[in-house]
Amino acid sequence: EPTKEIIAQQPKQNRTGYTTNQASHMWFVNDLKHPYNETKRFDWMRGYHLGGRSLQWGRQSYRLSDIDFEANKKEGIAVDWPVRYKDIAPWYDKVEEYIGVSGENLGLEQLPDGKFLPMMELNCVEQEFREKVAENFDGRVVTAGRTAHITGTKQFDGRSKCQFRNRCIRGCPFGAYFSSLSSTLPAAEATGNMTLRPDSIVHEVMYDPNTKKATGVKVIDANTKETFEFKAKVIFLCASAIASTSILMQSKSETFPNGMGNASDQLGRNIMDHQLQVGASGKFDGFDDKYYKGRKPSGIYIPRFRNLGGDSDRDYKRGFGYQGGASRGNWEETIAELSYGKDLKDAVLKPGGWTFGMMGFGEVLPYENNRFTLDYDKLDDWGLPTVTFDAELQENELKMRKDMLESAVDMLEKAGLRDVKGY
Numbered sequence: 001e002p003t004k005e006i007i008a009q010q011p012k013q014n015r016t017g018y019t020t021n022q023a024s025h026m027w028f029v030n031d032l033k034h035p036y037n038e039t040k041r042f043d044w045m046r047g048y049h050l051g052g053r054s055l056q057w058g059r060q061s062y063r064l065s066d067i068d069f070e071a072n073k074k075e076g077i078a079v080d081w082p083v084r085y086k087d088i089a090p091w092y093d094k095v096e097e098y099i100g101v102s103g104e105n106l107g108l109e110q111l112p113d114g115k116f117l118p119m120m121e122l123n124c125v126e127q128e129f130r131e132k133v134a135e136n137f138d139g140r141v142v143t144a145g146r147t148a149h150i151t152g153t154k155q156f157d158g159r160s161k162c163q164f165r166n167r168c169i170r171g172c173p174f175g176a177y178f179s180s181l182s183s184t185l186p187a188a189e190a191t192g193n194m195t196l197r198p199d200s201i202v203h204e205v206m207y208d209p210n211t212k213k214a215t216g217v218k219v220i221d222a223n224t225k226e227t228f229e230f231k232a233k234v235i236f237l238c239a240s241a242i243a244s245t246s247i248l249m250q251s252k253s254e255t256f257p258n259g260m261g262n263a264s265d266q267l268g269r270n271i272m273d274h275q276l277q278v279g280a281s282g283k284f285d286g287f288d289d290k291y292y293k294g295r296k297p298s299g300i301y302i303p304r305f306r307n308l309g310g311d312s313d314r315d316y317k318r319g320f321g322y323q324g325g326a327s328r329g330n331w332e333e334t335i336a337e338l339s340y341g342k343d344l345k346d347a348v349l350k351p352g353g354w355t356f357g358m359m360g361f362g363e364v365l366p367y368e369n370n371r372f373t374l375d376y377d378k379l380d381d382w383g384l385p386t387v388t389f390d391a392e393l394q395e396n397e398l399k400m401r402k403d404m405l406e407s408a409v410d411m412l413e414k415a416g417l418r419d420v421k422g423y
């Protein structure tokens with residue numbers, strides 16, 4: 001649980017309800033030191049440590065398909081992707097083989113197969129759920145989450161196989177899930193060509209109007225507030241969607257008075273977040289003699305099944321997938337019984353009942369007015385403008401959410417769970 005002090009310093013990072021516990025809150029920013037503004041509520045979770053987002057991700061790793069790459073063009077939404085699946089597929093291969101992704105190939109058009117390590121096995125209730133969903137819903141598939149954890153026997157430099165401890169949110173001392181700390185930074189260091197400079201706040205890309213090229217970046221040292229300029233032939237901005245865009249917006253010059261690459265005024269617009277926190281859970285009777293070994297750090301995945309093939313009469317566009325899983329409760333369940341003595345001792349030694357939960361992950365369409373802007377009247381400790389969000393889910397997303405909830409309840413009920421509750 002987070003302490004009162006943590007909650008006071010990380011009121012926004014604490015909104016997820018699970019990231020700011022005492023063992024993991026240090027991976028998320030202090031909201032008082034790193035403020036942002038909200039015209040409408042927008043949860044912006046982030047950390048400014050070496051390794052960045054790669055230490056904080058859910059590690060679920062799915063390929064887009066041509067159904068995704070072609071959707072904008074077919075539906076006349078936003079702009080067409082400049083690539084198709086065949087252009088990207090070799091790069092997906094390369095990344096998966098390098099970082100290590102466990103998963104199951106299924107031959108689905110909407111979720112292309114990959115170069116996977118052995119999938120994390122489903123436990124008995126997840127397996128039962130998989131069979132019941134296949135029986136009751138034509139074309140719906142339950143598989144294991146495709147997760148960037150090392151499984152099987154393939155060797156990865158300096159990293160070991162996942163120990164199934166489910167302590168990933170603390171960072172992984174085994175380097176078993178992919179992070180830049182476990183994988184790409186050591187590889188870069190081994191070349192002898194890397195200089196790593198943490199605590200460096202990049203805030204502007206410099207531009208030479210004569211050569212018409214970016215020439216480097218302006219940096220502030222987070223601790224001393226000294227300023228530097230670093231020159232480079234090639235610059236990658238890898239500060240995640242909002243911060244990378246914000247650096248471009250701050251890169252103003254005579255050529256780019258509104259920010260670098262922002263003649264179209266599209267920078268900061270069309271925010272497309274995950275939509276989540278919709279799903280269902282229930283209890284499963286049976287398999288009382290079955291348990292599982294370790295704490296599996298991933299569960300089931302149900303690939304998109306809406307607006308595909310025969311399912312085309314939805315009142316919204318696109319689709320969603322589910323993540324979830326089954327587990328047994330523990331001794332905490334016995335507390336409510338208020339028993340004592342031998343009965344209590346016996347009860348705490350027995351595993352609790354099976355529960356199953358699933359949550360939808362849906363696409364958000366691009367809307368020009370879902371945007372963030374820079375507020376130069378509210379500067380941070382380093383004199384840089386703060387970000388103001390003005391974005392919300394719209395009709396398409398709200399209709400999708402209704403279906404995400406109802407479909408989750410429907411699947412759990414048809415799979416034989418009881419006390420099913422949607423949320």
Ligand code: SF4
Nearest residue numbers: 162163165166168172
């Ligand atoms: S379960 Fe443990 S060993 Fe596996 S990735 Fe998470 S922290 Fe690392």
